[in-house]
Amino acid sequence: MxxxxxxxxxxxxxxxxxxxxxxxxxxxxxxxxxxxxxxxxxxxxxxxxxxxxxxxxxxxxxxxxxxxxxxxxxxxxxxxxxxxxxxxxxxxxxxxxxxxxxxxxxxxxxxxxxxxxxxxxxxxxxxxxxxxxxxxxxxxxxxxxxxxxxxxxxxxxxxxxxxxxxxxxxxxxxxxxxxxxxxxxxxxxxxxxxxxxxxxxxxxxxxxxxxxxxxxxxxxxxxxxxxxxxxxxxxxxxxxxxxxxxxxxxxxxxxxxxxxxGGKSAFVVLDDADVAAACGMAAFTVCTHAGQGCAITTRLLLPRARFDEGVDAVVAAMAGLGAGDPWDPGTICGPLISARQRDRVEGYLALAREEGGSFACGGGRPPDRDTGFFVEPTLVVGLGNDARVAREEIFGPVLVAIPHDGDDDAVALANDSDYGLSGSVYAGDPDRAWAAARRMRTGTVSVNGGLWYGGDVPFGGYKQSxxxxxxxxxxxxxxxxxxxxxxxx
Missing domain, CATH: 3.40.605.10 (Aldehyde Dehydrogenase; Chain A, domain 1)
Structure with a gap:
């Protein structure tokens, strides 16, 4: 039975x-x-x-x-x-x-x-x-x-x-x-x-x-x-x-x-990184379980000179990660938990427009889903780190891309948050990645794709996390x- x-x-x-x-x-x-x-x-x-x-x-x-x-x-x-x-x-x-x-x-x-x-x-x-x-x-x-x-x-x-x-x-x-x-x-x-x-x-x-x-x-x-x-x-x-x-x-x-x-964790890409690979991982992460994870990285900090390249890479990756049936073994982004949570996420999408942002992709409900609490994987651009959608926890498949002007600025932006739960750093030079990771005020950090999760690994946050x-x-x-x-x- x-x-x-x-x-x-x-x-x-x-x-x-x-x-x-x-x-x-x-x-x-x-x-x-x-x-x-x-x-x-x-x-x-x-x-x-x-x-x-x-x-x-x-x-x-x-x-x-x-x-x-x-x-x-x-x-x-x-x-x-x-x-x-x-x-x-x-x-x-x-x-x-x-x-x-x-x-x-x-x-x-x-x-x-x-x-x-x-x-x-x-x-x-x-x-x-x-x-x-x-x-x-x-x-x-x-x-x-x-x-x-x-x-x-x-x-x-x-x-x-x-x-x-x-x-x-x-x-x-x-x-x-x-x-x-x-x-x-x-x-x-x-x-x-x-x-x-x-x-x-x-x-x-x-x-x-x-x-x-x-x-x-x-x-x-x-x-x-x-x-x-x-x-x-x-x-x-x-x-x-x-x-x-x-x-x-x-x-x-x-x-x-x-x-x-909560968290509003930063995914930091430095200027010597493989931007396409890093941004593909950033897209995958924020789409996983429709972004409903406190440690999921939801701010993408890209080098200003490579910002458009990074945005294009995220858009390409999200195109293959669309919201789908959670029973399908290929689905990464399933539904949100409830109509209430979907309303909350959609409220933040409306706020992104009000704050002057735009959507490089996504921004609403999937057109092929008549039932279920689904929201499309979404990339928000055109906003700074002071925007509410860049500072508040949304708990949906919503990534905000923000340009930075070098390693010090990237770390400063990552730390400019009430939260300090998690983060990621990608760099071609592992020493640069480690140097940034050590300065990030967060309880967990992934360096170049390393996975910190495990029953033997302490998990928790700094500040209001x-x-x-x-x-x-x-x-x-x-x-x-x-x-x-x-x-x-």
């Missing part, structure tokens, strides 16, 4: 798969066809309260926080179970997220599932107790130790664009560290989370209350996690505007907060507390 047949209109609370207390449900929609796929449990405050209570009991009253071997075994068990359901889960992801099918074999499913093994490996090899040696402060001979311990109950609030990657990038390290988790999934993609919850409940030995999965159409349930004193850590991924609210809400209880927020890191040892340590202990020497 498939996961859909067993039912995805359930919450996971205290080890039990159950409907919302009120019995309410809400629809989840295929963004490529606008058809209703089915329903999800529509939780309310009482359901979230029960999930938080379960996570608190599991942390305080079980051996989960102290039994590393058990955690490692359960994480690998979860990875294996998710891999066994890979075909169905990839299909569900294409249907609910609108993710092109090729991406489900990468960061939309297969890679984050495999990365659960990296989280398990980190926990297994981690130095939970470090000997700091002997000293005699105030004449008292002492031996000092540094302990790393789980931080407690984690409230994880996640978005819709890469639901498996982001859900699992929080669940894996948090569970590996010994925390318990309440996962509040995005309303646009509830099944992605519910399916994982069902697999946890029925195919792993993860104890009741250790993972709780809550789906709801009400965004206020995420705020409930931020304010509840039983929650020790809030891990939020989403917009910078909402991240500010999360941080403010959590301040009353001074809980630990880390945030992975966030606080803290996910993945890698640094991401794992976000879910721990440091305790210093001394005893007589």
């Amino acid at each position: 498939s996961l859909r047949d067993e039912g995805l209109d359930v919450l996971l609370v205290d080890g039990e798969l159950r409907p919302a207390a009120s019995g309410a449900t809400f629809a989840t929609v295929d963004p490529a066809t606008e058809e209703v796929l089915g329903s999800a449990a529509d939780a309310a405050g009482e359901d979230m309260d029960a999930a938080i209570a379960a996570a608190r009991r599991a942390f305080d009253g079980s051996s989960w926080s102290t039994d590393v071997d058990r955690r490692v075994r359960c994480l690998r068990q979860l990875r294996d179970a998710l891999q066994a359901h890979g075909e169905e889960m990839r299909g569900l992801t294409t249907s609910e997220v609108g993710a092109p099918t090729f991406l489900t074999h990468g960061p939309q499913y297969d890679l984050p599932v495999a990365d659960l093994g990296i989280a398990a490996d980190i926990a297994e090899s981690y130095e939970w107790r470090t000997d700091l040696g002997q000293a005699a402060p105030l004449g008292i001979a002492s031996r000092r130790w540094l302990l790393r311990e789980p931080a407690g109950v984690v409230g994880a609030v996640t978005p819709w664009n890469f639901p498996h990657q982001i859900n699992l990038a929080k669940l894996g390290p948090a569970l590996a560290a010994g925390c318990t988790v309440v996962l509040k999934a995005a309303p646009d993609t509830p099944w992605a989370a519910s399916a994982v919850g069902r697999i946890i409940a029925t195919e792993t030995d993860i104890p009741p209350g250790v993972v709780n999965v809550v789906t709801s159409s009400d965004h206020a349930l995420g705020a409930q996690l931020s304010t509840d004193p039983r929650v020790d850590v809030v891990s939020f991924t989403g917009s910078t505007a909402t991240g500010r609210k999360v941080m403010a809400a959590a301040s009353d209880s001074l809980k630990k907060v880390f945030l992975e927020l 966030g606080v803290g890191r996910e993945m890698g040892v640094l991401g794992f340590e976000e879910y721990t507390e440091a305790k210093s202990v001394a005893e007589p020497a």
